[in-house]
Amino acid sequence: MKTISEKILSAKSGRDARAGDIVVCRVDWVLATDASSPMAIDYFNRMGGERLFDPSRVLLAMDHYSPPTIPRTAGFHDQMRTFARGRGADLHDVGDGISFQILSESGAALPGDLVIGADSHTVTCGALNLFATGVGSSDVAAAMITGRTWLKVPESIKIVLTGTRRPRVSAKDVALALVADIGADGASYQALEFHGPALPGLSLEDRLVICNMAVEMDAKASIFPVDGQTEAYLAGRAKRPFSPIEADASAAYSRDVAIDLSSLTPRIALPHAPDNVVPIERAVGTPIHMVFIGTCTGGRVPDIHEAIAVLEAGGGRIAPGVQLVVTPASREVQLRLLEDGSLRALAAMGAVITTPGCGACCGTSGAIPADGMNVLSTANRNFKARMGNANAAIYLASPAACAAAALTGRITDPR
Amino acid sequence: MSAMDLHGRARVFGDNINTDYIIASTRKRETLDESVLKRYLMEAVDPAFAATVQPGDLLVAGRNFGCGSAMEIAATVILAAGIRAVLARTFARTFYRNAINNGLLPIECDTSAIREGDPLRIAFAGDGMEVTDERTGERAAGRAVPPIMLAILEAGGLVPYIRRHGGIR
């Protein structure tokens, strides 16, 4: 009787893996970014690495410093190009997007797979019914060489979602509510596994948002089952046939957490912690100087559509003194938004549209807030100095709430 | 394992110290040289801290130390500052793993009674550690380290481990 995590890690280790066991697993996909590759390459060399275990399974993406703003980060990129060229790795240059977003769009990573990435938000891919976890550069280097990693099989928290979301309540609100409920370390060493009658109402993109913020609860992985939404997303993408991994009905969970989506209202995380979550009414009126719609949490097509719907319904005029920054999470997202006119509409409203990737999320590329500025962002982290200035304050909310603030210059209930 | 016993001064922080607080992403963008970055250790929470660190100091924190980004430099900058162990009530899992992989000792134990500047002694016993606060005489048992992690620590980190074993076993 096993959870989804136990089943995947049993298959990858060739053992009967149970929560608490330590297993050595074959990995299907190994990811690194421009923020983690330079150290990974250094570890790789020091470990005596020469070839990659399977170059087509090693994905390197230039996302955090995209495009580079100083010679140093341009140098990181060149180092990655040289490393990948010599070894045949799957290299994604500036503008291709965020590493695990590229993987989740690729149709290469499929249900049942094991993904490790030198980026904590690698957990996002679990929306595709696979086990994905973040590690450091040294673990990624070892996996690049050996195709293996060791993992402690996590216990799982069963998250049961019921009810139907009300209008203008986003997947981001579900994620923030979960972070508030579980806490910043409430899922430490554990996986989240999603169940319940509300799942068919959550698109694959909604699930990516929810899985993304699992790491804000310190979860090791975050996994949805396969259903019609998964199949619809993978139709035309999947590069091979796949079989869903289901939990056994009597699998053991460390605990159950239930969320009724029908009673959920818009949330906001106040500075400077993602679990500092309150209903948005409590923050309404706070002045906002920069609105950031982007990142691996809120930079996909449905997020930007959600923001545009609110902007257009409110007359499409950005409040004076507010900078609206929009960053698509990947090139695929950018292309779709170009094709359907979304980016044109945003540019016409005065938005700043930046290169696909992480953008302003962690202060390494893109717009940096000035001292004293309040930022409302669709991102997942609002630590002090996160966007490159310790004297700015970051609030986190849904794309709808971000758009509503762009119209008024204040935190505004999007309903 | 007694060669790994440690003695040092407690440098105390609170709960949820994330890796961006340990070392800011914007600093790490400028250089990956830990001997430079160590000047900015814990900058966002205590800008004066880095200048007061002495080799041999021990970091002490509350819950969820090292949460947030998985950036490994957070562990190596601490080591570069001459700190060989971090004691915390709990660790974020990526930080815990990164610490072990670089030979920085993460000790999960009750840290609530430890005060800034307390002299601490860390002794290895079996697969665990015992921490003694020499100011109060109080002892705390560190949570056991899984055998594979102990093997990596004993090797001196994941690089020497892989070189020695030619893979992960």
Ligand code: SF4
């Ligand atoms: S968008 Fe932000 S949270 Fe996501 S991978 Fe990039 S820096 Fe990390």
